[in-house]
Every structure is written in structure tokens, then in C-alpha cells.
Amino acid sequence: DAGITQSPRHKVTETGTPVTLRCHQTENHRYMYWYRQDPGHGLRLIHYSYGVKDTDKGEVSDGYSVSRSKTEDFLLTLESATSSQTSVYFCATKAGQGAKNIQYFGAGTRLSVL
């Protein structure tokens, strides 16, 4: 258990509203990631961070923004939620050096956009 907490665990919101998901880690890992999981698509990377204030886009970043003001916290924001963003969102952190990329995952946030 890498001490990753996601909040909220469940959220229902309406189309067009802003939503922020939070990921908190206690392991002081440098790298943090946001993924979404959808049937038929597996796990897809949204954004990731390689340090405080250092972030980069993943393969499905449109409609999402992130912020990392502290090592332990990584926020994912949907500026204006759409139904296509209904999904299960996972946060992860990386342990290991270089190409040895061991990732630890939070329990997930189930988001429904109506």
C-alpha cells in the first residue's frame, strides 16, 4: 500500500459544471499520474507530473487540466464536464528508478456526468 488516497470516491455531476478530483500520497514519490478506465479501452493516461509544478499531457488530455503545488497532492480538473467524461479515474505514483516504473494505484473515483 503506497498510501494513495483519492477523493471523492464517487461523484455525480451535471454537464457543464466544473469538477476537481484530488489525489494525495504519503510516500513522497516524485511522479504522479491520472488515468481513466473505460470498458473496451483499458487504462488511458490523462496527465502526469514529474515534480512540483511540472506536468505533461497523456494520450487523452483534452478537456482536463492538472495542478501540483505540493509533492503529495495532484489535482485533476474537468473545467466543464461532459457526458463523455463519465468514467472511473485512477491516480497512481511511481516508485523505482529509470525504466523500472513500478506504479501504485489509488482506489479510484467513479464519476458520472448527467
Next chain:
Amino acid sequence: GEDVEQSLFLSVREGDSSVINCTYTDSSSTYLYWYKQEPGAGLQLLTYIFSNMDMKQDQRLTVLLNKKDKHLSLRIADTQTGDSAIYFCAETDMNRDDKIIFGKGTRLHILP
């Protein structure tokens, strides 16, 4: 681009061995991983193998790597009901080793 492929479903009788297969496209892959996801939970690392190894064994789990065919397999001996889960194959992204590429996952169903 890089891709990791695995079959979506596998059914196995309790007590039998389960073999989950995966193919990958990046011949320069360094690390390959198997993750397990139980219902309602996040992914959990099961095991990993470095590309200079052919096999790795850990209790009931055996990982086989065939670099020539770019094929990775996970064998679970004496499959139990608690092994019912989705299993993800993954590899370190050769372009950015701070990312890993996941397959779509294989759902393992245990028959009584």
C-alpha cells in the same frame, strides 16, 4: 506506435492453471509488468520481469518472456476463486520511461 495486446476474457476451473497471454510491439522493452485489479479496486502490481530474463517465478505465479516473439505470459497455478480479477499486461514506454503502456486487460473468470 507501441501497443500491448491481450485477450479480453478467460474462464478456468478452480484448481486448474490459468495462463494469460500478452503480446507487445516494442522490441526494446526493458521492463514488463503484470497488474491485478479486483472489483471496485485500483490496480495492484503482481510481478514484473526485466528483459534480460526468460522466466520469473513467485509462489503460484510464473512469468514467461519470449523476446523473439514479443510474447509475455502469466501462469497462475492452482487457480482459486480469489484470483477472479482483471489482469493487465504493461510495458515501460520506450520513448519516455516515466510512462508505462497498459493492455486492455484480461478478465479471469473462475468456474466452480
